[in-house]
Amino acid sequence: MARQKGIIALKGTIGGLNFYQLNGTPVVRKAGGGFNGKTIKTSPTMQRVRENGSEFGHSSSANRVFRNAILSLTDGSPFANFHRHLMPLFAQLKSLDTLNIRGQRKVSEGLARVEGKQLFKKFAFTPDCAFANQKPFDFSIDAATYGLHLRQLSLSSVKAPKGATHISLQYGVLAIDFDGFATQLSQAAALVLPLSTDTGSFDVPLETPIASTLPFHICLLGVRYYQQQESSFYLLNAKESIGLLVMEVCS
Template sequence: MAEQKGIIPLVGTLGGINFYYLNGKPIARKAGGGFNGNAIKTKASMQRVRENASEFGHCSEVNKAFRLALRPFYKGYTFTHFHSRLMGLFTGLKDLDTAHKRGERRVAEGIAHDDGLKLLQHFNYTPACNVRKVLPFAFAIDSSNFELTISNFDITQVGFVEGATHIALTYGVLDFDFNSLDSQLHLAPTMVMDASYAASNVTLTLSSLPSGIGTRLCVFGLRFYQEVDGALYVLNAKDGVGIVVLECF
């Protein structure tokens, strides 16, 4: 590779030389030597590339379905690097699959691993809004009806973000099949409270119960709002939306 010299820099291929710009500088290098589609598909030396591509594509499909299933918790909000961060989660789950050879490993097999549910539960879904720091209380889920209770609740201890007058709590059980990517989300009515909320316990009850089509994730979300002239407006600050997986079954 060499930098082009001359009055008029070239762009394109001429006489077996590629001419192009790199970081704003005109560069010339011998054409060829790169990978092409046929080589990746057929050459033995590209086997690892094919394996990685297959597993990456699978994790990407799971990622998309999972994000769509969680959409009610952050509708209208755009997370920075949410897709790429979740890819890290699902790649880690895929790596737990010991039932398949490299190139064929699957997220669902990782979920079935002893550490699979732990990864799902302990993953930091919203680093800019740590739910357990915003709501530093005890969360308990009834294993029979999935009812969520937040005990010893004290509104003065809630970490309201700047400009917020209200906080909305959303709770649901995401019944997600990591094989078929089918899912059902069972939600409790959203609870909205302001700084005058006085109760010491918060209970969120599902409107319907999961049937068990797959892994059941107890998902809790919060969003902040600002009241203006009697109307509530969503605060789309980077720390204004939080999601956490409380338990997995």
Template sequence: MAKLKGIIKLEGTLDNLTFYKGKEGYLVKTKSGVSKERIQNDPAFERTRENGSEFGSSASSGKLLRTSARNLMIRAKDNRVSSRVTQVMTQIKNFDTTSIRGERNVATGLATTEGKAALKGFDFNNRAILSAVLFAPFTVDSLTGEISIPNLTPTNDISYPSGATHVSFTSAFLKVDFDTTENAIEYDTIPLSV
């Protein structure tokens, strides 16, 4: 891969060269790969088509989850959440052992114990992990959404900014059907004095 030096900054493809901007600056590489038509029709690329189909399904499931929880994620500063959610959805899809390869999906994978475990504890904001803010043990009733934090002592169990006198917890109970894409969310906010 070559770096482009000069006053002209190009992006796009010209003949057999692709120009693009990366973290290292403007880069250029030769166009390579197999044609789209060959991937879509050649029997040798059957596994590639299966993988592509499953990845697309996992990415769509991830987008559904992110969109459903959007109001909670609006102030998050995690610019990698899309790829992290897609990665977890792909792991969950892999627990679908009933569908044939190329048709495995998140909905079936999430019905397994392993699929649920893969999603449990996922932090939507990698820059504000819950376990780094709340030190008290808590439980969540998955049927009602009720959160229980017994014996919470805010001054000892919550990491809050210096000078803060009040904190609040906002929770959401999200129900998503990855088969039908139906979703519903309920919010609750609990103010506390510290």
């Protein structure tokens, strides 16, 4: 690439050279080169590009379906770039698939592995939410009903967002098929507690049964903070006021 010199800045292709503007500067380079759609689709040297593109598309679709299915647990996306934040997780899950050849690896096969489940549970979905990161409680989940039992919940041990007086814990179980992209979210009634709550045990049953026909059941807890003013509660929307954590992954 070279800069154009002269009074008139040329644009277009002349004599095998491309003339164009780059950041306001007239430049010129040899025409041709690069890749076109046909080359990417048919050339043997582009096989790895095609494989990567296919797997990226699958991982992105799985990400989108999961993300859209759990919006109600946090009253919307935790932050604007949530999809991009989740992409490394889904890419790693896809890479754990040892059953399918490169270019056809699936998120579902990775999540079915013990390593995939651990990866999903340890991922920081909402890194700015102290409650989601610290998990200040013990818990158990009923194997038959998926009801949640919280024990030793200690809210005073977690730094709350400025102005917060209450916390809402929204438990849900997402039944999901990462191949067919079918989902069903079963939720419990939200558990709203004052931040003065220091100890306690709570049973949190689901209000609707889960879809047993879908291959994965992901137990999640959505976190939101509120400020009480007299008899009204106001939702706080700072990034540290919104949390999502994975309790368990079953398949």
